[in-house]
Amino acid sequence: DQLTKKIGDEILYNLTRINAELHNSQICVIGISNSLIFSENLDPRVKSSLSEEELIFPPYNALQIQDILRKRASEAFKPESVGVGVIEKCSAYAAREHGDVRRAIDLLRVAGELAERSGSHIVEIAHLDGAESKVESDRIISAAMGQPKQFQAVLYAILFVGNQKKNMFTGEIYEVYQKLCKRTKFNVLTQRRISDILAELDMLGIITAKIISKGRYGRTREISVSLEESIIIKLREMLEKSLHLT
Template sequence: MPKALLMAGVLPMGKKQNSGKNNVFDRLIQEERIFRNREALASTYIPPEFPHRDNEINNVANILKPALYGARPSNILIYGQTGTGKTAVAKFICKQIVSKAEAEGKKIHTAYINCKQTNTPYGILTNIGKTYSNDWEDKVPNAGWRIDKVYSALKEKADEDGGIAIVILDEIDTLVSKSGDDILYHLTGLNSDLNNSKISLIGISNDTRFTSWLDPRVKSRMGEESLTFAPYNALQIENILVQRAKMAFHEGAVDPLVLSYCSSRAALEHGDARKALDLLRISAEIAEREGQEIVTVKYVSKAENVMEHDLVRSLISTLPLQPKVTLASIILNRGSKENGQQTTGEVYNTY
C-alpha cells in the first residue's frame, strides 16, 4: 500500500487508528468554553418567546382560532423581508395550536412545506398526505402516479382521518414561479370536496408582487387574510440577540459590544435578524477555533469576511458555464492592465 496515500489519509491506516486512544475530538470537546447550546442560534430554532412580534403572533392566532372549534380558518398570506420572523412565528403558532387541540381532545394536523425544496404539485400533495397518516408513504409512492390519483388519495385520507389541517407553504412565490398556480387552485378548492375534514393554507413570501401572477380566483381564495411583518430595527435585533445569547453561550463568553455591533450591521440589511444570528454564531465559532474564551468585536469583522467570501463563492458556483468563463477572462486580464480597465474586445480575445 503506497505510503503517501496512507499519510494523506486516502487509505485506511489499520486498526490502530480506530482504537479510540488519542482521539482528536477529545481535546476539542473539553475546550467547549464559549457555547452552551448552539441550536439557539440556528435559523430553524423556534424560541419560546418572540421579542417585538406580539401583535403578529396575536393576529395569526386569532385567524387560526376557529380550528379549535372544528371550523376552517381563513387562508393567510404573510409577507415580509428575509429575517423578519415570518416562518418562525408561523411554526410557533402551529405548534401551540396543536398542543391546545391535544389538551382539549380536538384533532388538528399541521404541515410545513418549504417550496424551494418541494415545488411540484405531486410533492405538495404527498407532503400534506403525510400529515394525515403515518402510513401514507406505504400507500402512495413519492413519484409515478397521475396527479389526479394523488389528489383523490389525499381527499380520501383527509375525510377518513378528519380534523383540520393547517399547511404552511413557505416561499410560496417559488412554487408559483416554478409550477404555476394550478396546485393552489386545487388546494383552495379542496374543502368543497371534503365532508369530514378542512384544510387551511398559510402562504409565506418576501415578494409582495407574486399575487399579481395568480389567477383572480386563486388570488381571492389565498388572500382571505394578509399580514405584513415589518423589518426589525437595530435595537429590536439587539434584544433578540440578547435573548438568544443567554441560551447559546456560557455566562460572560460574549462581549456585550458584539451584540450591538451584530445588530447594527444586520439592521443595514433591511432588519434581517437571521443575518445577525448567523454573524454572532460564526463570530463565536472563529473565536472558539482560535482558543479564545471571550468573543470580542474583532471576531465579528472576521465573521463578516467569511460570510462575504461564502456568498461570492456561492454566487459564482451557481453561474452557468459561459458567464463563468467570461468572469475568468476578466480576472485574467486584470493582471496585465495597470489601471484595471478592459475593452470588450480584450475580454473576448481572452475568452
C-alpha cells in the same frame, strides 16, 4: 408562489372550494411568499375565490435582532464570553442587510469560531469584523463557483486582465476569454453573450461596469473588480482548479 410555479394556481381554487363538500371540518389556506405582487399574477377566478387577507411582515430592526441574538448567545456561549458591543454591532450589520437575522446569527457564530482559534476566551469586536469579512468572502466565492463553466471562464479572464490594470474594457476581456476557451476546449460564446455575463457579474457585486462612449467607435463597458485582494487571490485559485488550469 413556488407551488403555483410548479403545478399552476388551479390547486388554490380547488382548496378554496373544497369546504363546500366538507361537513365535519373546514380548511383554511395560509401561504407564505417573498413576492408582494404574488396575488396579482393569479387567475381572476382564483383570486376571487381566494378572498385573501394579506399580512406583511416588515424586516427586523436592530433592536429586535439584538433581542434574538442575546437569546441565542446565552445558549451558545458561556456567561460573559461575548464582549461589550459585539451583539449591538452584529445587529447593526444585519439590519443594514435588510434585517436578515440568519446573517446576524451566522456572523456571531463565525466570530465565536475566530475567537476560539485565536485562543481568546472572549468574543471581541475585532473577531466580529473578521467574521464579517469572512462571511462576505464566502458569499461571493460561493456565488461565483456555483455558476456555469462559461461564466467562470469570463470571470477568470476579468481577474487575469485586472491583475495587470485597474480599469479594463469588454474587448480586452473577450480577447483573453477566447484564448482561455482554446486552452480549455470550451465553445466560444459571442461577445453579446459575454456582455450579458458581465451584467450578471455587476449585479452580484463582483465587478463594477459602466458604459462609456468612445465617440465614432461606439460604446463599451469600462470594468473594474470590486473585490478585496484577499478574495481575488482565493477566487482565482478556485477558478484555476475548477477550469483545470493548474
